[in-house]
Amino acid sequence: MKIDTIQSFIPPTRILMGPGPSDVYPRVLQAIARPTIGHLDPAFMTMMDEIKVLLQYAFQTKNALTFPISAPGSAGMETCFVNLVEPNDKVIICQNGIFGERMKENVERCGGIAVMVEDKWGAAIDPNKLEETIKANQDAKIVAFVHAETSTGVLSDAQTLCHIAQQNNCLTIVDAVTSLAGSPLKVDEWGIDAVYSGTQKCLSCVPGLSPVSFSERAVNKIKRRQSKVQSWFFDLNLLMDYWDKRVYHHTAPINALYGLHEALLILKEVGLEKSWSLHARNYRAFHAGIEAMGLSFNVKTSERLPQLSSINVLEGINGEAARQHLLLEHNIEIGGGLGSLAGSIWRIGLMGYGSNMKNVLTCLGAFEEVLQDMGAKINQ
Ligand SMILES: *Cc1c(COP(=O)(O)O)cnc(C)c1O
Numbered sequence: 001m002k003i004d005t006i007q008s009f010i011p012p013t014r015i016l017m018g019p020g021p022s023d024v025y026p027r028v029l030q031a032i033a034r035p036t037i038g039h040l041d042p043a044f045m046t047m048m049d050e051i052k053v054l055l056q057y058a059f060q061t062k063n064a065l066t067f068p069i070s071a072p073g074s075a076g077m078e079t080c081f082v083n084l085v086e087p088n089d090k091v092i093i094c095q096n097g098i099f100g101e102r103m104k105e106n107v108e109r110c111g112g113i114a115v116m117v118e119d120k121w122g123a124a125i126d127p128n129k130l131e132e133t134i135k136a137n138q139d140a141k142i143v144a145f146v147h148a149e150t151s152t153g154v155l156s157d158a159q160t161l162c163h164i165a166q167q168n169n170c171l172t173i174v175d176a177v178t179s180l181a182g183s184p185l186k187v188d189e190w191g192i193d194a195v196y197s198g199t200q201k202c203l204s205c206v207p208g209l210s211p212v213s214f215s216e217r218a219v220n221k222i223k224r225r226q227s228k229v230q231s232w233f234f235d236l237n238l239l240m241d242y243w244d245k246r247v248y249h250h251t252a253p254i255n256a257l258y259g260l261h262e263a264l265l266i267l268k269e270v271g272l273e274k275s276w277s278l279h280a281r282n283y284r285a286f287h288a289g290i291e292a293m294g295l296s297f298n299v300k301t302s303e304r305l306p307q308l309s310s311i312n313v314l315e316g317i318n319g320e321a322a323r324q325h326l327l328l329e330h331n332i333e334i335g336g337g338l339g340s341l342a343g344s345i346w347r348i349g350l351m352g353y354g355s356n357m358k359n360v361l362t363c364l365g366a367f368e369e370v371l372q373d374m375g376a377k378i379n380q
Contacts, residue, residue, distance in 0.1 A: 014327070015354070017363055018335035019150045019308055020178070021200035021207050022351035024259075028205050031262035032255045039252040047261055048243065048252075054264035058180060058203075058272065059195060059213045061187035066213040067243045068199070068260055069234070070253050073177040076196025076210030078106060079234040080173045083214075083222045084142060084194055087111030091142040092133055092170070094125040094161065097149035098338050099175055107144075110230060115140065121340055122310065124303040125156040127164060134168045143170045148179035150201070151338045153299050153310035153347060155183055159190045166191050171218055177201060180211070181267055182279045182307035182351060193218040199256075202279065202307055204352030205263035208256055263352075279306040282355045286348070289364040293371075294379040298345050307355065310337075310345045314376050319343055322370050330366035 016023045037044050048067075055066050069076050081103070085091055089112045093103045096119040107114040117133045119125050125145055134140060143165035147158045158174055165172045171193040179185050182202035187195055193215040200207035214222075214236070222229075222236055229235040233250070242249035267275055283306035290297070290311060298310035313319035319336060320343065326332045335347035350359065371378050 013331060015332045015359060015362065017349050017354060017359060018333045019347050019349055020198065020351065022202070022204050022349060023354040024206055025204050025263060025266055025353045027266060028259045028262045031258040032206065034255070034258055036254050039254055040246060040248070044252075044254065045246060047257070051257065051261050051264065052243070054261070054268060055211050055213070058211070058264060058267055059176075059187045059197075060185065060189065060272070061213050063187065063213045063215055065219055065236070065240060067211070067239075068257070069196075069210040069212055069239075070250060071210060072200075072208055073196065073198030073210050074102070075234065076177070076198070076212045077102065077175060078231070079210070079212055079236065080194040080196055081106035081110055081144075082229050082231045082234050083236045084171060084173060084218060085110040085112040086225055086227055088113065089142065090115060090137060090140040091144055092117060092130065092137060092140050094130055094143070094145035094156070095119070096123060096125050096154060096156065097121050097146065097151035099146045099149060099151060099177075103144050103146075103173075103175070122152045122154060122298050123300075124154050125161060127157060127160045130161055131164050134164060134170065138168075140168070140170055142173060144173040144175075146175040147185065148176070148183060148305050148307070150178045150305075150308055150347075152341065153297075153305045153308045154303050155179070155305045156303075158185070158192070162190045162192055171221060178305065178307060178351075181272070181275050182355075183305065184276050187213055191215075199260055199263065201349075202275070202352045202355075203260070203263045203267065204354065205259045206256055208253060209260055211260075279350065279355050282350050282357060282360055283307070283309065285357060286350060286360045286364070289360065292379060293364070293368060294377075298341070307349060307351045309348045309350075310341075311348060313344055313346060314371065314378075317371065317374055317376050319346060322346070322374060325370040325373070326366055329370070330362075332363055332366055334363075
């Protein structure tokens with residue numbers, strides 16, 4: 001590549017219907033384009049306070065320690081683990097997809113002991129298995145799991161899993177990256193101690209921020225730590241001072257936070273419960289169209305995520321080639337399978353701003369055309 005030929009980057013127009021990022025609200029893009037001000041400017045600080053209040057609403061929590069980490073969802077995950085897990089702490093991880101694997105990696109890097117409870121990829125976490133494992137590991141301190149597994153399109157029963165953890169005196173770390181704003185999530189009512197999310201899934205904001213929230217029990221464990229948090233950047237003791245007392249820690253991603261503020265405001269305007277039901281309604285329409293074509297889902301009905309569907313790749317069809325056709329001929333991005341599901345599923349997202357009837361119909365029409373062109377036998 002010759003440097004002299006490089007020009008301003010103009011992205012192609014796409015419809016983002018994969019596992020994230022989702023299409024960003026135009027209002028969010030407009031907010032991000034507003035002039036940058038200082039991150040210690042009083043006007044900016046007021047906006048930060050509003051983000052906290054809006055996030056408490058989105059998470060349904062009164063937790064004082066609720067704010068966005070200045071990095072993507074994976075960093076929210078890391079923040080939870082590096083602060084809550086001390087060397088030799090035993091952590092039970094319920095795994096039913098790729099993100100549970102990352103939790104294990106996090107625990108081990110913190111010097112903790114990960115006890116895995118494994119479920120099939122494509123199935124929800126079995127609460128009975130957690131109960132058995134927790135009984136057999138009375139010294140466990142934390143239970144961690146993914147609420148909405150984006151790698152498979154599965155929703156687990158977070159409320160029941162948290163209840164089991166609480167009854168056995170364990171704290172909970174819950175990955176709500178894909179569930180926030182797309183499926184019911186009630187941090188206080190369900191007794192979640194540490195939760196992290198992302199901005200680029202059902203919030204339809206730009207990627208790069210990770211909203212987190214910690215209960216008082218979680219904060220107490222962090223305050224009682226014997227050893228220093230191994231990460232300087234994600235040490236909540238320092239971040240608390242930044243968000244509360246404005247002690248300089250790092251320069252906030254100012255414009256991205258304008259975007260998050262706008263996305264959370266939109267969520268408040270729509271209403272949280274309405275947002276959940278809109279995701280469910282658009283999924284039902286999509287589901288009807290997929291089944292009418294003769295395609296099938298990889299997850300049983302009761303465990304499906306409305307915001308992300310796993311569709312089985314048809315026999316004799318190259319799933320990756322179909323994805324390429326959708327992108328290059330129809331400008332629609334969808335996802336493929338990860339890990340053991342690579343090549344055997346398509347992952348189609350209907351998240352946030354992208355969860356609407358126009359996208360449902362556009363995607364079904366384009367999908368039908370692509371599959372027919374590839375010689376698939378589908379119903380018309
Ligand atoms: C997308 C996702 C993440 C990672 O978020 P990034 O912003 O890509 O770092 C973690 N967990 C789940 C369930 C996700 O869907």
